[in-house]
Amino acid sequence: GQQVMQIPQYQHVQEGEDFTTYCNSSTTLSNIQWYKQRPGGHPVFLIQLVKSGEVKKQKRLTFQFGEAKKNSSLHITATQTTDVGTYFCAGPKNTGNQFYFGTGTSLTVIP
Amino acid sequence: DAGVTQSPTHLIKTRGQQVTLRCSPKSGHDTVSWYQQALGQGPQFIFQYYEEEERQRGNFPDRFSGHQFPNYSSELNVNALLLGDSALYLCASSLVFSGELFFGEGSRLTVL
Numbered sequence: 129g130q131q132v133m134q135i136p137q138y139q140h141v142q143e144g145e146d147f148t149t150y151c152n153s154s155t156t157l158s159n160i161q162w163y164k165q166r167p168g169g170h171p172v173f174l175i176q177l178v179k180s181g182e183v184k185k186q187k188r189l190t191f192q193f194g195e196a197k198k199n200s201s202l203h204i205t206a207t208q209t210t211d212v213g214t215y216f217c218a219g220p221k222n223t224g225n226q227f228y229f230g231t232g233t234s235l236t237v238i239p
Numbered sequence: 240d241a242g243v244t245q246s247p248t249h250l251i252k253t254r255g256q257q258v259t260l261r262c263s264p265k266s267g268h269d270t271v272s273w274y275q276q277a278l279g280q281g282p283q284f285i286f287q288y289y290e291e292e293e294r295q296r297g298n299f300p301d302r303f304s305g306h307q308f309p310n311y312s313s314e315l316n317v318n319a320l321l322l323g324d325s326a327l328y329l330c331a332s333s334l335v336f337s338g339e340l341f342f343g344e345g346s347r348l349t350v351l
Contacts (some may be wrong), residue, residue: 131285152294159338161339163340169344170343171329173339220342226284226287226297227284228284229281231281
């Protein structure tokens with residue numbers, strides 16, 4: 129079945145350092161979404177990428193969708209303590225909007 | 240504008256019991272999806288309701304069932320609870336043709 133894997137599982141960075149998490153799917157995705165879940169909280173939608181090779185930026189966050197639409201990345205520049213949380217990618221099954229969530233990357237930012 | 244609301248927030252059950260969790264979607268949303276999130280894991284899709292019907296289902300046994308009401312609110316029922324059903328149950332609402340999911344705070348179920 130379809131699987132969405134993320135690496136790394138955990139990442140500790142000093143405040144001000146950059147951070148990247150990678151998402152890989154076993155199948156081609158029509159689109160990919162990214163969510164952030166703060167400790168003790170619920171997932172919050174960040175962005176959706178649809179086009180092959182698409183790159184989108186939100187302030188210090190840069191999202192990229194691979195050319196083959198099977199992988200994606202989230203890069204955070206100059207991390208802040210407010211960036212702490214788990215970042216999930218999510219891809220839809222076939223053409224529906226049933227989303228498979230990745231395994232997540234837990235980010236810890238050391239002040 | 241209220242977001243997605245879920246109840247109860249926490250509950251404790253024993254093995255073999257049954258539980259019902261409730262969800263009110265974000266105003267204007269017509270689709271409700273339910274996810275199970277075990278500790279340290281990503282959300283796992285249970286099923287999705289649209290127009291009061293189960294439209295899609297993940298890899299969960301028939302012990303997991305649901306319902307959507309005319310006002311778009313939804314319930315998740317789990318019968319014959321197992322220890323492994325202990326998890327955070329998340330409800331997410333969306334528009335049927337829009338992928339963005341709005342999650343509620345979740346219902347944390349502990350099965351003893």
